[in-house]
Amino acid sequence: MKKLSVLGIRGIPARHGGFETFAERLCQYLVNKGWDVTVYCQELGCGPVYSSVWHRVNRVHIPINREGPLSTVLFDLRAVWHALGQDGLFLTLGYNTALFNVLQCMKGQVNIINMDGIEWRRSKWGPLARAWFWLNERIGCWVGNHLIADHPKIKQHLATRVSADKISMIPYGGDEVLEADVATLLPYGLEPGGFSVIIARPEPENSFLEMVRAFSCKHRHHRLVVLGNFDPDKNRYHRQVMEAASDEVLFPGAIYEAKVVQALRYFSRFYLHGHRVGGTNPSLVEALGAGCAVIAQDNPYNRWVAGEGAAYFEGEQDLSHLLDELLIDDSKVETMKLSSSECFRARFTWRAVLREYEDLLTRWCTRGTTS
Structure with missing residues (x-):
């Protein structure tokens, strides 16, 4: 059975935005295709890591006893640390804490990274945050076995960091709305x-x-x-x-x-x-x-x-x-x-987008074992 673990989001079902919605769609699509899928989920509170199953998707819940940006950094670190003990293929959504993915690279785990947007260019961030995102973008390009860009311009940007052969362009998807209340x-x-x-x-x-x-x-x-x-x-x-x-x-x-x-x-x-x-x-x-x-x-x-x-x-x-x-x-x-x-x-239909992801993940799945 093909096995995938998803990192980099707060969890499913989706409550926080685009990446979570995409992850929910992708996970349900893959389990219906016979994949064994695990998603790491951030929870507010204290206590040990625990597991649950949601619509046949395995969830690893990691409690973090704080809120704000630092909580996400701590969650990503603990999620990667837990993932080091797992096998299969890994999909990381976003590069904001790619520094931690170095650990997976060192262990030989196969990690595909969706590089999202050019976060360090956003005007809302101060100099320190921009430096952090710029550094992690560079690290993500280095440690990711393969990169996903959601737009041709993002692929062009990433191609200034790594070979274009290492990058696949797959856009975001959505639902068609033909009626509403x-x-x-x-x-x-x-x-x-x-x-x-x-x-x-x-x-x-x-x-x-x-x-x-x-x-x-x-x-x-x-x-x-x-x-x-x-x-x-x-x-x-x-x-x-x-x-x-x-x-x-x-x-x-x-x-x-x-x-x-x-x-x-x-x-x-x-x-x-x-x-x-x-x-x-x-x-x-x-x-x-x-x-x-x-x-x-x-x-x-x-x-x-x-x-x-x-x-x-x-x-x-x-x-x-x-x-x-x-x-x-x-x-x-x-x-x-x-x-x-x-x-x-x-x-931009989900059917087309998720099929492209499945094709890419399947090509990498035979290499998705720890070494």
Whole structure:
């Protein structure tokens, strides 16, 4: 039986974001194909490591008696230490603590690393954090037996570190949303087509301030729904975004109920995407899967994902002009929605993405034993 252990995430079922969602999908896909799959899960608390089984996926639970970034570092260290006693193939999602994967390399374990985005370029990090991520990216390139990039530009970047033959490009996947429950919009006072939506972490690199200003510079007779965890009392950037918003902007907070988020995408007029750094962004893929008309910040990452059917902006004024044009052009919006659906089906379905992962893992599985 082919055996795989997954490291680098907080665990499954998914509660924390894109990597966890992907891991949940991949693990269930592989066990249905006859694989023996184990996932390392971070738990809050004290006590010994313990095991459980979730939908035929083995879980190794590691309690960590603290919260915050340091807790993740400690969890990754303990997970790698435990993994040293296991056999089979290893898949590490992210390189943020690749320093610990050196131990697996020294033992001869076969470890495939999904290198995620270029974390050290993100503006939210200070100099020490950037140095840590830069160093771990280098180490990950060195110790990973094979690397996965989720975007062609990420593969190009990694190819400046290692041979391109060592890198496979496999994007993120998503679900196609063909219908949604309109009743979920009622608590927010929204009507289909009468609002647009932003779904992201409210950080400067995701262009929240620019998008909210561009929308709020005039009365739009339209609503903008901005999802995310905002804390204006503690976070200056959050406060700036909320102060820049007109009374047509709604901040409902972070919404984790899948059917509500799906409805917000499905019934929106536009999905606004301001990410400037990264590879294949899960939220953008999910917007394509919901058939959203996408307006995105103009960069190579977003253009490859959303294709030529999306609209792109370079700054506040550019976005404001796009909104002026597209809020009154129903025909163009329908064309954009159709393009998003076609782009999604051609490139980002879970079936295609998970099959590519299975093919890659199978090729490495015969080498996935300790030496």
